[in-house]
Amino acid sequence: MKNIRVLVAKPGLDGHDRGAKVISRALRDAGMEVIYTGLRQTPEQIVETALQEDVDVVALSLLSGAHTHLFPRVVELLRNKGLGGILVIGGGVIPEADIPALKAVGVAEIFTPGASTAAVAEFIRNNVRQE
Amino acid sequence: MANENELAKLEQSLATWQKKVEQSLAKFPERGAFAANRLYTPLDTAGKDYAADIGLPGEYPFTRGIQPTMYRARLWTMRQYAGFASAEESNRRYKYLLSQGQTGLSVAFDLPTQIGYDSDHPLAQGEVGKVGVAVDSLADMEALFDGIPVDKVSTSMTINAPAAVLLAMYIAVGEKQGVAPARLSGTIQNDILKEYIARGTYIFPPTPSMRLITDTFAYCSQHIPKWNVISVGAYHIREAGSTAVQEVAFAFANAIAYIEAARAAGLKIDDFAPSISWIFTAHLDLFEEVAKFRAARRLWARIMKERFGAHDPKSQMLRFHVHTAGSVLTAQQPDNNTVRITWQALAAILGGTQSLATCARDEAIGLPTEASARMALRTQQLLAHESGAADTVDPLAGSYYVESLTDGIERQAREYIAKIDALGGAPAAIEKGYIQREMAESAYRYQRAIETGVRTVVGVNKFAAAEPQAADFLQVDPTVGEHQSARLAVLRAKRDNIKVAAALDALRREAAGDANLMPCLVDTVKTYATLGEICGVLREAFGEYKAEADI
Numbered sequence: 170m171k172n173i174r175v176l177v178a179k180p181g182l183d184g185h186d187r188g189a190k191v192i193s194r195a196l197r198d199a200g201m202e203v204i205y206t207g208l209r210q211t212p213e214q215i216v217e218t219a220l221q222e223d224v225d226v227v228a229l230s231l232l233s234g235a236h237t238h239l240f241p242r243v244v245e246l247l248r249n250k251g252l253g254g255i256l257v258i259g260g261g262v263i264p265e266a267d268i269p270a271l272k273a274v275g276v277a278e279i280f281t282p283g284a285s286t287a288a289v290a291e292f293i294r295n296n297v298r299q300e
Numbered sequence: 301m302a303n304e305n306e307l308a309k310l311e312q313s314l315a316t317w318q319k320k321v322e323q324s325l326a327k328f329p330e331r332g333a334f335a336a337n338r339l340y341t342p343l344d345t346a347g348k349d350y351a352a353d354i355g356l357p358g359e360y361p362f363t364r365g366i367q368p369t370m371y372r373a374r375l376w377t378m379r380q381y382a383g384f385a386s387a388e389e390s391n392r393r394y395k396y397l398l399s400q401g402q403t404g405l406s407v408a409f410d411l412p413t414q415i416g417y418d419s420d421h422p423l424a425q426g427e428v429g430k431v432g433v434a435v436d437s438l439a440d441m442e443a444l445f446d447g448i449p450v451d452k453v454s455t456s457m458t459i460n461a462p463a464a465v466l467l468a469m470y471i472a473v474g475e476k477q478g479v480a481p482a483r484l485s486g487t488i489q490n491d492i493l494k495e496y497i498a499r500g501t502y503i504f505p506p507t508p509s510m511r512l513i514t515d516t517f518a519y520c521s522q523h524i525p526k527w528n529v530i531s532v533g534a535y536h537i538r539e540a541g542s543t544a545v546q547e548v549a550f551a552f553a554n555a556i557a558y559i560e561a562a563r564a565a566g567l568k569i570d571d572f573a574p575s576i577s578w579i580f581t582a583h584l585d586l587f588e589e590v591a592k593f594r595a596a597r598r599l600w601a602r603i604m605k606e607r608f609g610a611h612d613p614k615s616q617m618l619r620f621h622v623h624t625a626g627s628v629l630t631a632q633q634p635d636n637n638t639v640r641i642t643w644q645a646l647a648a649i650l651g652g653t654q655s656l657a658t659c660a661r662d663e664a665i666g667l668p669t670e671a672s673a674r675m676a677l678r679t680q681q682l683l684a685h686e687s688g689a690a691d692t693v694d695p696l697a698g699s700y701y702v703e704s705l706t707d708g709i710e711r712q713a714r715e716y717i718a719k720i721d722a723l724g725g726a727p728a729a730i731e732k733g734y735i736q737r738e739m740a741e742s743a744y745r746y747q748r749a750i751e752t753g754v755r756t757v758v759g760v761n762k763f764a765a766a767e768p769q770a771a772d773f774l775q776v777d778p779t780v781g782e783h784q785s786a787r788l789a790v791l792r793a794k795r796d797n798i799k800v801a802a803a804l805d806a807l808r809r810e811a812a813g814d815a816n817l818m819p820c821l822v823d824t825v826k827t828y829a830t831l832g833e834i835c836g837v838l839r840e841a842f843g844e845y846k847a848e849a850d851i
Contacts, residue, residue, distance in 0.1 A: 177851075181411070181423075181426060181427055182411035182412065182414075182415055182417075182423060182424075182427050182501075183411065183431075183500070184411075184495070184499050184500015184501050185499075185500065185540075186500060186540075187539070187540045187541045187627070187743050190740050190743065190744075190851050191541070191740075191743055191744055191747045193851040194740070194744050194851060195744075195747070197851075203851070205849045205851045206849060207847055207848065207849025208500050208847060208849075209415075209423075209500075211423070233411055233427055233430050233431050234427075234430035234431060234666070234667070234776065235425075235426035235427045235430055237426070237778070238425060238426025238427075239426050262631075262663075262664060262665065262666065264665050264666050264769070264773055265665075265768075265769040266769075266773075281631045281664075282629070282630060282631045282664040283630050283631055283632050283664075283757070283760040285750075285751050285761075286747065286751060287751060
């Protein structure tokens, strides 16, 4: 089986990338192939990169509060491109009250401050769909 | 300061004591590996020259504080960071905080404002009013300070890439209130280098960004003498994962670059250095943080005197604001955060801060509610009036441990600065990715320490408990973006668009030359040209910065 490929992405204008960088490195250390988009990506750019890089997972990191707008948009665009099989997860400062709605539109899991990188890696392994 | 005889005796008694320790360890092994030594004694501070290294408060090298009486005369400024949604809503929060005893304002802008986009820009979708207040034009700035006399309150604005534009708007608000620029007091963050390495709200490449900063230095030294033209961000460097030493060293390296740019532009050190201020974090390790503030004060005084030949004591003084570290707060058991914030704030006070912002307990979940914002302010007031921590100057001086930590932080920060100098200074070190790599390495190490249990986070990797998250966090009205866009449409229809176009044309010409841009920016904002229009002109003239995604 090929390595799991993960796109770690920073949607929107948020410049806090400590978490994105830490998770990128942790997933790499856990044997996954990780591509990091860098800051200020539009949902369109993220989906284009996911397609180009043929990834299995899109991990969105956002601390600005724009997750209710940007996360569903990424999921929607992935589906429109026929990439609905990609596992989408999110992390950041995200209130519990927002999580059910994000899951309802297809974000598989949300990791909030305090989540361990090991838990993220394990979730990916257990839920990724690879051809 | 024991004499040699006493030190020799102490060494002997320590050797005897060490045997007792061995016996004790056999029975009671220590809980784990610690960064600090078991015990500090006069041996750790031997060889210190009290007058040269510690001295008296208000005197060079300012180790013990920048004022002779510190908080006995005047407490630090209690300046909570606030702003969300619309100018009107933030204005209400400011008035509330002032009514509760806050003594200065600190404006949080939303991300589109920080990156120079109007609220109706496609990239602003979902972001308007979220992490701060949306300011699209002078009209919003007027609403933000409506009923708040800008000659009575000092205002700090967390704004970097477009800092010159927001400062121009504040000057214009002052004029409308009948307050001359010379009577304004406050701070613009205006520290672009740390945006490239830690905070991410850059717009332009480094060279034109440095020009904007130098322009504000020159303009303020002439017209707004009480204004702090920069608040060098050590805070953000630490929050992005650095160690305490890196926090000091990387921020100092950035400040050295600004000073060198200002001197290259012909400014004299003692004309602008007194208006340099700082923002540091207060992290979790109480004693290390106190030592960090003391070491930073001493090292900065020495750099200013020895490296830049600053004579004015005001140029040598490290004047700083502290914001307690938000990154260590947990979404789990948020009440624990109130306790964390209390000792972080205590560290800032024992370290001699000039101004303090305490986080709210719910910041790992969302924006603070009015109740949690009040609790955060009360934490400062309790420490100020009930704890006794503010009643004597630099109370931890002379602690063998704290003095030894202070020396260590100064020494290691110096070593880092020398490395950065060898790389060609902060801008070159940033371009090479050196500082970013060092920070990412520290951030990863910190996370590993938590996940391997070396570092305990109460309520997270120890003493965890299943509990539902509090539901009373602040929700920004989701329609704020639409409202802000509608206001922009009205503004664009109502204002004199011929004047606006002429002002933007003038700005375009000025930006292509090398005159100071501040006077032109003040004229331009007064036509109600929007922030997005102004930054659009500057984007065309200066280009945009693209960061590399290096992991």
